Amino acid sequence: MPSKMKEKSNNIFSALAGKQIVIPIAALLVLAIFNLIADPGFFKITLGYNNLGDPVLSGYLITILDNGSELAILAIGMTLVTAASGGQDISVGAAIAIAGSVMLRVLCGSNSRPETLQAPIIVAFLVGCLVAMIFGAFNGVLVAYFKIQPMVATLILFTAGRSIAAWINNNELPIISEPSFGYFGGFIPGIPIPTPFFIAVACMIVIALVLKFTTLGLYTQAVGINESSSRLNGLNPQMIKFLSFVILGLCVAVAALIKVSRFSTINYSVIAKDIEMDAILAVALGGNALSGGKFNMPASILGAYVIQFLTTTLYKFNVQAAALPAYKAVVVIILVVLSAPTVRAKLSQLGKKLKEKPVKEVA
DSSP: OHHHHHHHHHHHHHHHHTOTTHHHHHHHHHHHHHHHHHOGGGGOOEEEEOTTSOEEEESHHHHHHHHHHHHHHHHHHHHHHHHHHSSOOTTHHHHHHHHHHHHHHHHHTTOSSOSSOSSOHHHHHHHHHHHHHHHHHHHHHHHHTSOOOHHHHHHHHHHHHHHHHHHHTTTOOOOOOOGGGGGTTSOOTTOOSOHHHHHHHHHHHHHHHHHHHSSHHHHHHHHHHOHHHHHHTTOOHHHHHHHHHHHHHHHHHHHHHHHHHHHTSOOTTTTTTTHHHHHHHHHHHTTOOTTSSOOOHHHHHHHHHHHHHHHHHHHHTTOOGGGHHHHHHHHHHHHHHHHSHHHHHHHHHHHHHHHHHHHHHHO
């Protein structure tokens, strides 16, 4: 009986070890336990009222839910890009600045501080989506058709993007006074949960339906695992890579709407600063190989919220913003080591040994 129980526990351990989503869940549990021990008040949620008298929830968990949602949206596109191209897009922060600047330009028109909106918000958002997808297509062409390594290809937009964003609005800082524009990055009157969370959920539902009812996920993984083999099987690797960057561009536009809506303005040099690192880290934390291939979208999304959990925890304990990248770099090192082929092979061998050991004891 004991040997059977041990065999069952080893089989469970072996099965869990092979699941990508175990990594972000484990990280989430570690952070939760740490905060529970250090300060149980971290998990307190209170219901209050904002300046307009509307009910809103507040607390560290709400902050994680709020700020982590835009990162989760970016993680969706970054996961597809990583899986298809075997590289990462480091220009998403600059692309957010461009898309946000375009939206504000459409809403403000020629006057950087209009009393009324010069165009419907939906029109501004659609124009921002179009522009973001065009820049995504630009990156996609460089990677898919010119065979440039993704980080090198996206370095162009990473370098020039914020200057382009400032140029779009003539280096002015447009300000939107229309209260309804702030709903997308804040709260809808009467609903105490942050709007970005609902937007993120909508994006999750859309990508889940796309992956379920289309072959996008299968083709993306096939190209990432073996481009030559996928071509021999009738796929077009260039188009799959190109499409992944365009989808990331669409995710960038949604994140840009949330970003500029939070403050109803834009700061070209600060908006979405270093967010590309968090998006890449979310993909890695989801257990996805940064070299491409098989991916787990739910794990990447959960990884995004874990990254925000880590960021909020560090701020809670008064870690300076300038020091945050150093702490996250430690996480990157750990993840890279765990995702290394040699380490994965060792863990796999360990799992097999644990699985076989009870059988030998019974014999």
